[in-house]
Each structure stands twice: as structure tokens, then as C-alpha cells.
Amino acid sequence: MNKRTDIISDHVISALGDGSEENFKKLLNNRSGITFHKSGKYSDNTLPLGAIEEELISQRVNGNRLPEGYTRFEKLCILSISEALKGIDIDITSEDTLLVLSTTKGNIDLIENPEMHHKLDLWYSANRIASYFRTKNTPKVISNACISGVSALLYAQWHLKEGNYNHAVVVGADIISKFVVSGFESFMSLSPDICKPFDMRRDGLTLGEAAATIVLSTERKGRVGIVKGATANDANHISGPSRTGEGLYQAIKHTLDDDRQIDFISAHGTATPYNDDMESKAFKRSGLESTTVNGFKAYVGHTLGAAGIVEVIYSVWSMYENMIIKTFGYDEFGVAEKINIADRNIKKELKNVLKTASGFGGCNAAILLKKNE
Amino acid sequence: MNDLNILNSAEINNGKVLANGKPVENLENDFSIVSKYLYKKYCKAYIKFFKMDSLCKLGFLTTEMLLKDFDTESIGKNEVALAIGNSNSTKDTDLKYYETIKTQPSPAIFVYTLPNILLGEICIRYGFKGQNLCYISEKFDENELYENIKILLNNSTTQYLISGWVDYISETNYKSLLLLIGKNPKNCNFAAQKPDMLNKKA
Amino acid sequence: MDSLTKQLKEQIIDHLNLEGLTPDDINENEPLFGEGLGLDSIDALELILLLERGYGIKLENPQEGKKIFASVETMAEYIRQNKK
Structure with missing residues (x-):
């Protein structure tokens, strides 16, 4: 029960770029990745958003020779997991490895197309991602609103401590969509400017998108x-x-x-x-x-x-x-x-x-x- | 299942309602009618019920059946946890909300486009403040249910756990099973039949 | 009960999904929020939309809502004064 669960690898793709190191370099320099988006795709208003540059995704898609047929959300998850698995000695296809997906809305951008509605199921995306990596275990999905990511890490850690698995690949992702933007607008909870956490003049949140992966292990050591x-x-x-x-x-x-x-x-x-x-x-x-x-x-x-x-x-x-x-x-x-x-x-x-x-x-x-x- | 201390169970399966494995209602109507009927017959007045989406209503009613003979006031509410899964997440409500985007996005519908709101509604109704685990799986899987119960009980201070499956697809296709589990075997008085949803499997 | 008050009650029941209620269950002088009907912040947003779409009244400052939405009667009074 007292097994150590170490973080042995990680990867983020976000508005701050591709890779944890790249992200952290910008954090150290106090650079925000949030930019203003003119009205149109997501909203009738000009909005600050933490959007991932499409070019980054296509570069990675080509670099990883990712086959066709994955949605934008699934691609981001696959890319992030692929990067996190590089340079570590973990077999994602092994029975000892658990894959957990943390997301609130998955492929929700596809709701606009009725022919794509079967792809809205969160387990569908998880299965697509798992079959790309040929995992033996059925992937798990945690969907617990804004605590999903922390909840998924805890869930994975509990499994590791129980000895059900030796390693866990935990990926969290959500993308910006009209669905979610309009919802937060209807709550009147979006700030017209880049959000101001804990500030006196804070007036709402800024939405962003990201995919991020943490690999946990009870057998390998991390810092x-x-x-x-x-x-x-x-x-x-x-x-x-x-x-x-x-x-x-x-x-x-x-x-x-x-x-x-x-x-x-x-x-x-x-x-x-x-x-x-x-x-x-x-x-x-x-x-x-x-x-x-x-x-x-x-x-x-x-x-x-x-x-x-x-x-x-x-x-x-x-x-x-x-x-x-x-x-x-x-x-x-x-x-x-x-x-x-x-x-x-x-x-x-x-x-x-x-x-x-x-x-x-x-x-x-x-x-x-x-x-x- | 044998080493679990199941105190109560409740199921709602397309109008068929079972408590502790025994049928209590057999209704042949759509969910909107069934839910109102069950609310009127089994629930204390709770105006928030009408504002809930169908998924939350289903989870709420199943919990009401589950806890109807259980004194929730006598237990430590900080140690009551919930672990509930489903397959369709909030798809029915997502589509309803999406329709409103075309004219005027509805905040009252958008708030129900997260599956864990169902856990929140149950916590609010009873004052439960323990762990919340909300998961999505392709199909109901008995082993997964037990696995989640086990990891939660072993890794937290949880004393009572409401665990199960609440899946709403449409007016005529919905299914729920909730178990009330006690960590302490002394509290266990489950003498009822095995829940229907678990009987069919195995 | 005048026709605006009755209409408002019907609209509130409809917009806020208070299915179980009829206009007669709502007392126009009782508080809508907190005690009384037990409405919340999301309901307030829906009421703002109701004013906008149903009566062409745009609330510039959501803070104003508190006073306007105190009861069905205060809402009706606000509509009578501001309807274009």
C-alpha cells in the first residue's frame, strides 16, 4: 500500500507551445500565450483565448506520421502521449500500464455535424486513442468538470498503490469550441481581457485549450x-x-x-x-x-x-x-x-x-x- | 461482490423500479412521466428537482429510492463519497443546449452539460461532502464498479459510498443502479436479493 | 392578478423549468430568490434573457437584477416602466 508513485515523464501542448520545457521557459519569462480572437468562429465578440497554434499541431502530426481519421481533440491527445513516452522505458501496450483520459467535453466541436454525433462519446475518443497505441487494457475516462485532471491523477495513483498496474499514462485534454465558449458567455463569466487571478479588478475567466500527459510509475524513479x-x-x-x-x-x-x-x-x-x-x-x-x-x-x-x-x-x-x-x-x-x-x-x-x-x-x-x- | 458491505440497492430501468432487488414499480411510460410519478410518490418536496436535466433526475430519483429507509442524518456526511459512471455522459442535454445556441444560449441548460453535476445534485440534496469520482465507460462493467469501490475505500477516509451507474439516453432508454456501501462490516444489514442489473451478468 | 403578472409567472415557470408549479403557486409579492421560490444565480441569468427577449429590455448592469427580480411584482413594475 505504501508504494511510491513517481512522475517519470510529462508533456504539455498549449497556447504556450509544444513541450513542457518550451512551456516552462515562457512561464519563467512571464509570457502569456493568450491572444485576442476576432468575432466569428467561437463567438460574436472579440475574445481573449488560449488557443493552440494550428501549425504546431500539423507539424507534430506530420512528424509523428499520424494517420488520417483522428479528430482534432484525439490528435492532440495522441501527440501529447507520444511525446511523453519518448525516452522512457515504459510499454504502453503492456498489461501493467493503465491509460486514463481526463476531459470534460472531448470532441464537442463535432456537435455541429449530426453525422459525427457518435464521436461525441468520451469513451469513443478514449478507445480511438488506446487503439492507436494498441493498449491491452481498456482506457478509463474521468470527467469531473474542472477537477478532472487532478481527479484522474488521483484515480491513477489509487490503482498504482493497489498494485493493479505498475505504470499509468494520464492524459488530460479539452479544446476550445463554440459550444463551451457560448456557455461561459451565457454565464457572463468570461473576462473581456486576459483574466486576472486573485486581483481586485478580476472580472471573469479566459478559456484555453491544451493536451497534457503525465506518466506515473511505481517501478521507475522520478524526481x-x-x-x-x-x-x-x-x-x-x-x-x-x-x-x-x-x-x-x-x-x-x-x-x-x-x-x-x-x-x-x-x-x-x-x-x-x-x-x-x-x-x-x-x-x-x-x-x-x-x-x-x-x-x-x-x-x-x-x-x-x-x-x-x-x-x-x-x-x-x-x-x-x-x-x-x-x-x-x-x-x-x-x-x-x-x-x-x-x-x-x-x-x-x-x-x-x-x-x-x-x-x-x-x-x-x-x-x-x-x-x- | 461478496466481500462488499452493500447496505441498500436501487435500480430504475426504463420504468421498472427495484429496491434491494425487489420490484416496487413497473411503469410503462416515457421518462418525463415516470420521473414525475416517482417524484410525487417517493420524494419530499424539493423544487430544484424540476430544474434538473433528465440525467440528474434519474440519478436523484435512484438515490431517493436507495436512501429512503436509511437515516442519512445519523452519519458523518463528510465521509460519504460518490463514484458514479455512465456511457452517454450528458449527450442528451448537450444536444438540447446546442439547439439553444442557434437563438439564445441557455445558461440553465448549459450548466447540465457536465456529467458530474449529477453527483453534485445528490451531494446538495443530502449534504454529502466526501470524495467524488465521475467516470465514463463504453458499457456498464460489474468489475469496474467493484474496482472503483475498492480503490476509493482503500485510499480515502470514506465511511459510506454511493456507487453505480446512471445512464440517460432518451425518454424511452435509461438505466440506473446505485449501491450504498458501508466500509464497516458491522453496519452491514444487506439481506435483500442481488440487484437485477448485477444478476443478469455474472 | 393582472395579465402581465400572470404572463410573467407563466414565463418564469417555462424559462426556469419549474414544471411542477402553476402560476397560482407563485405569490407575486414573495421573494423569488433565497427563500420563497429558491431561485439561484443561473436563474437570474435566465430572467435577464427573459427581459431581453420577451420585453426588449436590456439590463446593462447585472447587479441591477437583484432589485428588479426581488419578486414577480417588482419585475412586472420594472417592465411597465421600461417597456419600449
């Missing part, structure tokens, strides 16, 4: 491992965050036990007024008010089902480099409880890092990452 984590529900409202931070507080409580030595928190930080307030309350209640907190959403946008994986990868690279990345978009403090927001890059030894996420349905998640000595 950072997942210690444990938990999810919890606010039991309050399906779309509004808890006013007390109850669920996130519970998730953190179950994750940290009495160990409060946290060097840095990578928060969810969507930059909606209520979410960021809620997080500040939960951190305060957890006794983490002096711990440095950052939010990555203004670099790549809110990538929904990918967000948890993307931000765990960014946190892991922060641990490699012992550098807390500045909260882009943050200028002036403005959340309900006084917490310590990273307003610049901060050099610091990062041994224990907490990643949190919260989402619709009242769900919250926390996961503890630890640098191996």
Missing part, C-alpha cells in the same frame, strides 16, 4: 512523486462556489493531514470573483495564509479537463527549478481573505507543493507533490 490527494464536494450549489470554501477546505484537510509544511500552492485561480474569494477562504481555514500561492490561468487560459494535468506539470517543473512562477494578470490584491499571492517569480527551495482545483458540481480537489531526496 517528484504524488504523495496523496482527495476530492470533496461543497454540497452547496451546482454552479456557484461555496461561500465558505467548505469543499476545498475538506479536500485540503484530507490531503495534508497534520503535515502543514507546504512550500507553495498552485491554486485553481480562474479569476471569477467568487471562485478566487472561495479559494482564499479555504486556504485561510487550512492555516495556509502565509504560504505562497500562484495561479497559472492567465498564461494558457482555463483548459478545463486538461487544467489539472497542465498545472501539476507546471508545478513539477517549478519544483525542478526551485522557482515559483509569478501570477500573470495579478496586480493588486483583492480576495476575501488575506493570502500570499506570488506577484513575481520567487526563487525558493520547493520540496512540498500543493495543487488544488475546484469546479462546477461543487467539486474540489487537492493533491500533494513531493520532491524525492
Whole structure:
């Protein structure tokens, strides 16, 4: 039961580019990948979005000789997994390896075409991706709103700790679509500018897209491992965050036990007024008010089902480099409880890092990452 | 299944309702009629019910059947977890929402285009604040159900777990099975028949 | 109950999927949010859309909604004053 679950490889493709290293280089330089998109494809309004450059995808598709017949969403997943598997000694086709897909909406861009509706099933995409890699095990799909990524990592870790598998390839992805953009517009929760996490003037989120992969293993050693984590529900409202931070507080409580030595928190930080307030309350209640907190959403946008994986990868690279990345978009403090927001890059030894996420349905998640000595 | 402490089970299968494996209703109507009938007969007034999409209504009603003789007030609600899967995610509601995009996107429908909202609605109704696991699989798989129960119970402080399958395809094609599992064998009093959905397999 | 109040109640039931209710179940002077009908922030967004599409009234500041949507009666009054 006390098996170590290490992160042995990772890959991100996002608005910041292709590859974890490329992404992290831009994070270090505090460069956002969010750009303004004229009205048309996704919305009648001009909107900031964290979109992946099409050229990047086609380059990779050609480079990996990816056959025809995969959707944009599936291609991104396949490319990210392929890159993450490079240079590690893991057989994805083995019975010992589990494949987990984390997504909220998968091929939702295809809803516009009735002939493509059979491809909307999330398991359909997972099966396509699995058959590309010829996995022996049936792939698993976790779809838990904005905590999907963290939830999928925990789910994979539980399987590894049980000894059901020795390795897990966890891929998280979601793409920008008219479906999702119009929905968030109808909620009046999109900011007209690049989002401003934890800032006084924050006025909504920015959507993004990404595919990101983490390979976990109990047999191979990595520099950072997942210690444990938990999810919890606010039991309050399906779309509004808890006013007390109850669920996130519970998730953190179950994750940290009495160990409060946290060097840095990578928060969810969507930059909606209520979410960021809620997080500040939960951190305060957890006794983490002096711990440095950052939010990555203004670099790549809110990538929904990918967000948890993307931000765990960014946190892991922060641990490699012992550098807390500045909260882009943050200028002036403005959340309900006084917490310590990273307003610049901060050099610091990062041994224990907490990643949190919260989402619709009242769900919250926390996961503890630890640098191996 | 034998080493699980199943306290209760409830199933709704196209108008056929079973509690602890025993038939309690056999309705031959579309879901909109069946759901209203079950709500009126078995549920305490809960106005949010009418605002839910069909998937959430199905999960909600199954939970009401599951917990109708169980005192949820006597247990620690922070330690009640949910692990629920389905095959069609929120496809029915996705298509309904997509229709509204053409004129005026509806926030009240969009909010139901995530499958885990179903878990959220159950948590809100009963105040459950434990772990949430929402998964999608091509088909209902008994082994997967047990596997998820096992990894959740072994890796969290969960004392009670509502686990199963809630899948809504259309007015005439919907299916659910929920089990109430107790971690502590002492609490186990499951003397009923094996749930129908599990009987057919094996 | 005047015809606008009745119509509003019907529209609210329809737009907010309050299927189980009839116009008579809604008291036009009782609060729509919190207690009373128990509406929430998503319902508020739907009511904003109802004003826009049903009565051609565009709410520039969603914060105004709080006062306007206090009850069916305050909503009706706002429509009488602002309808073009």
C-alpha cells in the first residue's frame, strides 16, 4: 500500500507551445500565450483565448506520421502521449500500464455535424486513442468538470498503490469550441481581457485549450512523486462556489493531514470573483495564509479537463527549478481573505507543493507533490 | 461482490423500479412521466428537482429510492463519497443546449452539460461532502464498479459510498443502479436479493 | 392578478423549468430568490434573457437584477416602466 508513485515523464501542448520545457521557459519569462480572437468562429465578440497554434499541431502530426481519421481533440491527445513516452522505458501496450483520459467535453466541436454525433462519446475518443497505441487494457475516462485532471491523477495513483498496474499514462485534454465558449458567455463569466487571478479588478475567466500527459510509475524513479490527494464536494450549489470554501477546505484537510509544511500552492485561480474569494477562504481555514500561492490561468487560459494535468506539470517543473512562477494578470490584491499571492517569480527551495482545483458540481480537489531526496 | 458491505440497492430501468432487488414499480411510460410519478410518490418536496436535466433526475430519483429507509442524518456526511459512471455522459442535454445556441444560449441548460453535476445534485440534496469520482465507460462493467469501490475505500477516509451507474439516453432508454456501501462490516444489514442489473451478468 | 403578472409567472415557470408549479403557486409579492421560490444565480441569468427577449429590455448592469427580480411584482413594475 505504501508504494511510491513517481512522475517519470510529462508533456504539455498549449497556447504556450509544444513541450513542457518550451512551456516552462515562457512561464519563467512571464509570457502569456493568450491572444485576442476576432468575432466569428467561437463567438460574436472579440475574445481573449488560449488557443493552440494550428501549425504546431500539423507539424507534430506530420512528424509523428499520424494517420488520417483522428479528430482534432484525439490528435492532440495522441501527440501529447507520444511525446511523453519518448525516452522512457515504459510499454504502453503492456498489461501493467493503465491509460486514463481526463476531459470534460472531448470532441464537442463535432456537435455541429449530426453525422459525427457518435464521436461525441468520451469513451469513443478514449478507445480511438488506446487503439492507436494498441493498449491491452481498456482506457478509463474521468470527467469531473474542472477537477478532472487532478481527479484522474488521483484515480491513477489509487490503482498504482493497489498494485493493479505498475505504470499509468494520464492524459488530460479539452479544446476550445463554440459550444463551451457560448456557455461561459451565457454565464457572463468570461473576462473581456486576459483574466486576472486573485486581483481586485478580476472580472471573469479566459478559456484555453491544451493536451497534457503525465506518466506515473511505481517501478521507475522520478524526481517528484504524488504523495496523496482527495476530492470533496461543497454540497452547496451546482454552479456557484461555496461561500465558505467548505469543499476545498475538506479536500485540503484530507490531503495534508497534520503535515502543514507546504512550500507553495498552485491554486485553481480562474479569476471569477467568487471562485478566487472561495479559494482564499479555504486556504485561510487550512492555516495556509502565509504560504505562497500562484495561479497559472492567465498564461494558457482555463483548459478545463486538461487544467489539472497542465498545472501539476507546471508545478513539477517549478519544483525542478526551485522557482515559483509569478501570477500573470495579478496586480493588486483583492480576495476575501488575506493570502500570499506570488506577484513575481520567487526563487525558493520547493520540496512540498500543493495543487488544488475546484469546479462546477461543487467539486474540489487537492493533491500533494513531493520532491524525492 | 461478496466481500462488499452493500447496505441498500436501487435500480430504475426504463420504468421498472427495484429496491434491494425487489420490484416496487413497473411503469410503462416515457421518462418525463415516470420521473414525475416517482417524484410525487417517493420524494419530499424539493423544487430544484424540476430544474434538473433528465440525467440528474434519474440519478436523484435512484438515490431517493436507495436512501429512503436509511437515516442519512445519523452519519458523518463528510465521509460519504460518490463514484458514479455512465456511457452517454450528458449527450442528451448537450444536444438540447446546442439547439439553444442557434437563438439564445441557455445558461440553465448549459450548466447540465457536465456529467458530474449529477453527483453534485445528490451531494446538495443530502449534504454529502466526501470524495467524488465521475467516470465514463463504453458499457456498464460489474468489475469496474467493484474496482472503483475498492480503490476509493482503500485510499480515502470514506465511511459510506454511493456507487453505480446512471445512464440517460432518451425518454424511452435509461438505466440506473446505485449501491450504498458501508466500509464497516458491522453496519452491514444487506439481506435483500442481488440487484437485477448485477444478476443478469455474472 | 393582472395579465402581465400572470404572463410573467407563466414565463418564469417555462424559462426556469419549474414544471411542477402553476402560476397560482407563485405569490407575486414573495421573494423569488433565497427563500420563497429558491431561485439561484443561473436563474437570474435566465430572467435577464427573459427581459431581453420577451420585453426588449436590456439590463446593462447585472447587479441591477437583484432589485428588479426581488419578486414577480417588482419585475412586472420594472417592465411597465421600461417597456419600449
